[in-house]
Amino acid sequence: MINYIAPIARLINQFAKLPGVGLKTAQRYALKVLDMSPEEVKAFADALVDAKSEVKVCSVCGNLTDTDPCRICSQRDNSVICVVQEAKDVMAIERLGEYKGVYHVLGGVLDPLQGVGKDDLRLAELFHRLTDNVSEVIIATDTSAEGEATATYIARMIKNYGIKVTRLAQGISIGSELQYADEVTLSRAFTNRREM
Amino acid sequence: MINYIAPIARLINQFAKLPGVGLKTAQRYALKVLDMSPEEVKAFADALVDAKSEVKVCSVCGNLTDTDPCRICSQRDNSVICVVQEAKDVMAIERLGEYKGVYHVLGGVLDPLQGVGKDDLRLAELFHRLTDNVSEVIIATDTSAEGEATATYIARMIKNYGIKVTRLAQGISIGSELQYADEVTLSRAFTNRREM
Numbered sequence: 001m002i003n004y005i006a007p008i009a010r011l012i013n014q015f016a017k018l019p020g021v022g023l024k025t026a027q028r029y030a031l032k033v034l035d036m037s038p039e040e041v042k043a044f045a046d047a048l049v050d051a052k053s054e055v056k057v058c059s060v061c062g063n064l065t066d067t068d069p070c071r072i073c074s075q076r077d078n079s080v081i082c083v084v085q086e087a088k089d090v091m092a093i094e095r096l097g098e099y100k101g102v103y104h105v106l107g108g109v110l111d112p113l114q115g116v117g118k119d120d121l122r123l124a125e126l127f128h129r130l131t132d133n134v135s136e137v138i139i140a141t142d143t144s145a146e147g148e149a150t151a152t153y154i155a156r157m158i159k160n161y162g163i164k165v166t167r168l169a170q171g172i173s174i175g176s177e178l179q180y181a182d183e184v185t186l187s188r189a190f191t192n193r194r195e196m
Numbered sequence: 197m198i199n200y201i202a203p204i205a206r207l208i209n210q211f212a213k214l215p216g217v218g219l220k221t222a223q224r225y226a227l228k229v230l231d232m233s234p235e236e237v238k239a240f241a242d243a244l245v246d247a248k249s250e251v252k253v254c255s256v257c258g259n260l261t262d263t264d265p266c267r268i269c270s271q272r273d274n275s276v277i278c279v280v281q282e283a284k285d286v287m288a289i290e291r292l293g294e295y296k297g298v299y300h301v302l303g304g305v306l307d308p309l310q311g312v313g314k315d316d317l318r319l320a321e322l323f324h325r326l327t328d329n330v331s332e333v334i335i336a337t338d339t340s341a342e343g344e345a346t347a348t349y350i351a352r353m354i355k356n357y358g359i360k361v362t363r364l365a366q367g368i369s370i371g372s373e374l375q376y377a378d379e380v381t382l383s384r385a386f387t388n389r390r391e392m
Binding site: 003005006010013014017018019025027028031032033036040041042044046048049050051055064071091094 | 206213221226230239242243260283
């Protein structure tokens with residue numbers, strides 16, 4: 001690293017902590033900050049501190065929130081619960097604007113090799129929510145091996161409660177060419193084919 | 197944009213002001229910040245505010261500095277001046293660790309179409325520095341049309357002072373294949389060919 005003056009070096013080091021940001025990108029960001037007005041920089045700094053201090057985890061669903069329970073838990077249809085791995089998955093689904101139910105954020109997936117067991121996820125909290133009011137649980141964990149195993153485990157547990165469990169459809173991505181689909185995806189698409 | 201909760205939305209908007217950062221990347225950065233400890237986030241916010249308040253422009257060379265004149269101006273060989281467009285060009289050259297002279301940051305290039313004239317650059321400050329002590333001025337503006345025109349203009353002015361003016365060599369990039377060099381670069385490489 002070159003001999004940046006101290007305040008610039010400190011700022012570059014901070015930006016370099018962000019995911020996917022190397023020193024060159026961090027330098028570009030730092031120079032942009034120096035181009036901003038003092039008021040803009042103050043607003044940026046306040047946004048950082050405020051986000052950290054104001055954003056909590058919802059005690060019901062585990063999603064990020066500034067109220068407890070979160071706005072989704074308190075305002076939406078509590079009879080359908082969509083189970084996801086992380087808060088960013090909630091954001092991805094919310095971007096659609098189609099889903100009207102609530103969420104349950106596990107905080108990861110079962111991964112014995114990484115030492116992540118049942119007690120490390122918010123599974124007890126999920127089963128605790130399965131009252132008579134719940135009509136369906138949609139499992140939306142990733143399609144990785146761990147995500148699949150976690151989905152299977154949760155589905156088996158929930159069936160004990162007599163509640164309908166569904167999994168997001170897996171198959172060929174919309175707009176992609178069949179020839180480029182990987183073998184597992186193509187095989188899954190055959191298995192899950194539906195009548196037209 | 198989806199309905200992020202307010203503190204997250206504010207932070208995403210701030211990150212989205214950085215160059216090349218869209219909403220998805222900004223969201224990724226914001227989630228990373230929420231994963232940091234409060235102390236880390238405070239350090240990040242402080243680095244932003246400190247950089248803005250402590251970093252000034254050197255009154256001699258126009259580079260970013262926290263002292264005036266900057267450390268390069270006060271400690272290095274003042275007989276060679278390298279003229280660059282922006283502070284980030286100084287950083288790029290300093291990364292080499294080879295250049296021992298001082299700099300002069302123009303703050304841009306002559307660009308009549310964008311309304312950038314001679315008085316908008318730190319040209320008077322440059323000519324003011326051309327004392328008997330200066331033996332060479334290296335012009336390191338970009339190789340864009342505007343950078344070339346600015347270099348030509350500065351070279352003509354400096355020759356009036358009887359000082360040697362040089363321009364960084366232009367030719368085929370090291371490690372690149374000849375067949376991929378663009379025509380202007382290849383033509384320039386022929387013109388500037390040197391005896392072996």
